[in-house]
Amino acid sequence: MIAPHVVGILGGMGPAAGSDFSRLFVNACEVVLVARGEPVTDQAFPEHWLAQVPLPDRTEALLGEKETPLPGMLKALRQLSALGARSVAVACNTAHAWHEELQARCPDIELLHIVSETTRQLAIEGVTAVGLMATVGTHRLGLYEASLGRAGIRHYVPSAEEQALVMRGIVQGVKGGDLPLARACFEEVAGHLALRHGIKTLVLACTEIPLALQSVPGHPEVRLVNPADTLAKALADRAYSQAGLFG
Amino acid sequence: MIAPHVVGILGGMGPAAGSDFSRLFVNACEVVLVARGEPVTDQAFPEHWLAQVPLPDRTEALLGEKETPLPGMLKALRQLSALGARSVAVACNTAHAWHEELQARCPDIELLHIVSETTRQLAIEGVTAVGLMATVGTHRLGLYEASLGRAGIRHYVPSAEEQALVMRGIVQGVKGGDLPLARACFEEVAGHLALRHGIKTLVLACTEIPLALQSVPGHPEVRLVNPADTLAKALADRAYSQAGLFG
Numbered sequence: 211m212i213a214p215h216v217v218g219i220l221g222g223m224g225p226a227a228g229s230d231f232s233r234l235f236v237n238a239c240e241v242v243l244v245a246r247g248e249p250v251t252d253q254a255f256p257e258h259w260l261a262q263v264p265l266p267d268r269t270e271a272l273l274g275e276k277e278t279p280l281p282g283m284l285k286a287l288r289q290l291s292a293l294g295a296r297s298v299a300v301a302c303n304t305a306h307a308w309h310e311e312l313q314a315r316c317p318d319i320e321l322l323h324i325v326s327e328t329t330r331q332l333a334i335e336g337v338t339a340v341g342l343m344a345t346v347g348t349h350r351l352g353l354y355e356a357s358l359g360r361a362g363i364r365h366y367v368p369s370a371e372e373q374a375l376v377m378r379g380i381v382q383g384v385k386g387g388d389l390p391l392a393r394a395c396f397e398e399v400a401g402h403l404a405l406r407h408g409i410k411t412l413v414l415a416c417t418e419i420p421l422a423l424q425s426v427p428g429h430p431e432v433r434l435v436n437p438a439d440t441l442a443k444a445l446a447d448r449a450y451s452q453a454g455l456f457g
Numbered sequence: 458m459i460a461p462h463v464v465g466i467l468g469g470m471g472p473a474a475g476s477d478f479s480r481l482f483v484n485a486c487e488v489v490l491v492a493r494g495e496p497v498t499d500q501a502f503p504e505h506w507l508a509q510v511p512l513p514d515r516t517e518a519l520l521g522e523k524e525t526p527l528p529g530m531l532k533a534l535r536q537l538s539a540l541g542a543r544s545v546a547v548a549c550n551t552a553h554a555w556h557e558e559l560q561a562r563c564p565d566i567e568l569l570h571i572v573s574e575t576t577r578q579l580a581i582e583g584v585t586a587v588g589l590m591a592t593v594g595t596h597r598l599g600l601y602e603a604s605l606g607r608a609g610i611r612h613y614v615p616s617a618e619e620q621a622l623v624m625r626g627i628v629q630g631v632k633g634g635d636l637p638l639a640r641a642c643f644e645e646v647a648g649h650l651a652l653r654h655g656i657k658t659l660v661l662a663c664t665e666i667p668l669a670l671q672s673v674p675g676h677p678e679v680r681l682v683n684p685a686d687t688l689a690k691a692l693a694d695r696a697y698s699q700a701g702l703f704g
Contacts, residue, residue, distance in 0.1 A: 224499040225483045232476040232507060239472070240634045250634045252471040253511045260479060260507035264500045293536060387487045387497045 214256035214449040215297065218290030218319075220283060222262040223302035224385045227417035227438070231301035232260045234439050238446035246450075256449035259293050261286045268304035269347030269377075280308050287316045295319060297448040299441050303354075303415050304347040320448065327444045328413065328437040329357040337411050339364040340435070341403035343376055343396070344415035354415050366407040372399045376419075384418035392422035404429040411435055461503035461696040462544065465537030465566075467530060469509040470549035471632045474664035474685070478548035479507045481686050485693035493697075503696035506540050508533045515551035516594030516624075527555050534563045542566060544695040546688050550601075550662050551594040567695065574691045575660065575684040576604040584658050586611040587682070588650035590623055590643070591662035601662050613654040619646045623666075631665035639669035651676040658682055 219235065221228020235258065243250045263286045270276035283305065290298050297320045300306065306324055313321045332340065342354055342365045349355070349367060358365045368376055375395045383392025396419055400412055404426055413435045414420045420436040466482065468475020482505065490497050510533045517523035530552065537545050544567040547553065553571055560568045579587065589601055589612045596602070596614060605612045615623055622642045630639025643666055647659055651673050660682045661667045667683040 222499060222502065222504070225486070225502045225505075226480070229476065229479040229483050232479055232509075233473070236472045236476050236509075244634065250632065252469060252514065252632060255469065255472045255509065255511055257469070257511055258472075258509045260509070262479075262483075262502065262505045262507070264502055264504055267499065289540060385497065385499060387491065 215451070216257045216259075216294035217445055217449045218293065218295030218298040219258065219260045219301055219445070220263070220286050220290065220298055220305075221260055221301040223265055223268065223305055224418060225262050226384065226421060228260060228262045228301045230421060231299070231417065231438050231442060234442035235299075235445055238439075238443040239449065241443070242446050242450050257294070258449070259290055259295060261290055268302060268307065269345045272304070272307055272347040272350055278308075279305065280311065283308060283312060284315060287312060287319065287321070291316060291319050297322060297445060299445040300324070301417055301438060303417060303437060304345045306353055307347065307351045322441060322444050322448070324437050324441045325353050325357045328354075328415075328435070328440045329361050329363070331440045332358075332363055332411070332413075332435070333361045337363060339366070339407075339409060339411070341366045341400070341407060341409040341412040341432075342415055343368065343399060343403075343412065343419055345380060346373060346377060348415055349373070354413065366403055366409060368399050368403065372402055375399050379422065380416055380418045384421050389422050392418075396423040397427055400426040400432070401428060404432050413437065462698070463504045463506075463541040464692055464696045465540065465542030465545040466505065466507045466548055466692070467510070467533050467537065467545055467552075468507050468548040470512055470515065470552055471665065472509050473631065473668060475507060475509045475548045477668060478546070478664065478685050478689060481689035482546075482692055485686075485690040486696065488690070489693050489697050504541070505696070506537055506542060508537055515549060515554065516592045519551070519554055519594040519597055525555075526552065527558065530555060530559060531562060534559060534566065534568070538563060538566050544569060544692060546692040547571070548664055548685060548688075550664060550684060551592045553600055554594065554598045569688060569691050569695070571684050571688045572600050572604045575601075575662075575682070575687045576608050576610070578687045579605075579610055579658070579660075579682070580608045584610060586613070586654075586656060586658070588613050588647070588654060588656040588659040588679075589662055590615065590646060590650075590659065590666055592627060593620060593624060595662055596620070601660065613650055613656060615646050615650065619649055622646050626669065627663055627665045631668050636669050639665075643670040644674055647673040647679070648675060651679050660684065
């Protein structure tokens, strides 16, 4: 077996989501190894680095309330590149607002895109409509809305009141260390989306949400999609790819 | 609040244990912030880097069957140091066989010690006897046995047959991705230790074991101690320490 590429994870947004992304990546590597019939040993995993860097809040930056996280993200990406990383995943949906600029300024690494990976996966699965839960920043940019639209996938988003609940669950709940509060907020919004739109697929488009929401009570028909998991699988595929830089 | 220090985690031994250590560290930082009355936000966490590096098996190296992981660990430690890490934790008990040499060769970082942190914590709690589950390598070096002995804490270890089960649970179970097998192996050995020695405290002195063992069936009196958790708490304390390098 050819040694897998070194890959990087830009985390810290928040740190719990970064740690969880690392777990998802290790699981995804294990799946690749099993699928290839390779023994699953410590030595069979790709070298990977998780950078958990304190960065300004992405939604507040997009709303013009705080400084931009761009310089901090750029610095960490260059550090990951210097460590040998050829592909990097960013463990935060909202941070993808800066994806294009980051990729342009770090041409020596492939910066995966959580939205395009997720949309591609949904299209492969034949999904035609989804509910979407994300930060205000991610919605404001239309990160998922535009990508899903191009793929012909309808999407339903929370009302303004429900969106406030989503943010409360993310900021005071998961980031603030109060998981029961987060779960209550997310379950209420997810339940409303399921009831109002009859969705069968709900995209948890903020890396904090899956840390507290595991199912939609009263709606067993709703499948939860974690874009971080899709991104982690894409990163594992890149690590084990024997093709060139963007292979 | 003074910005916390940059710290590092040397993982990959195995990668699932490294990811889990990252989670324990984030949890430990949250506890520090809450205890200090600081708001828990992304920006309040210390910058930290998790290096998941493929390294030769530690037990096999100690038994003389495989090359030493020392050069690989040394390289990763120097990379962590170059990233600004002032304190580093190694997320593998057996790897502590090389602690003294690593610390001597990396004098610019403080390399925490999982065994001394764990023994100190057990002594603080007034524990006088423990069961001990670890790799063959960790037992062979007497890493815990010597430290517990100096602290006056009695320890009970598995028989040769039970030790083979422990290794099966670690290598084929957790590392190999078969958690049910790992759990069965660990539960059987833990149950025997509890029954034979009447222990109230069981030290899971391999970072893989706590990933599969959450309790000892039939022995609710046995408390499980995870040295990785103790080490993660020590690393969080170092990160938030405002004292000097070894403060």
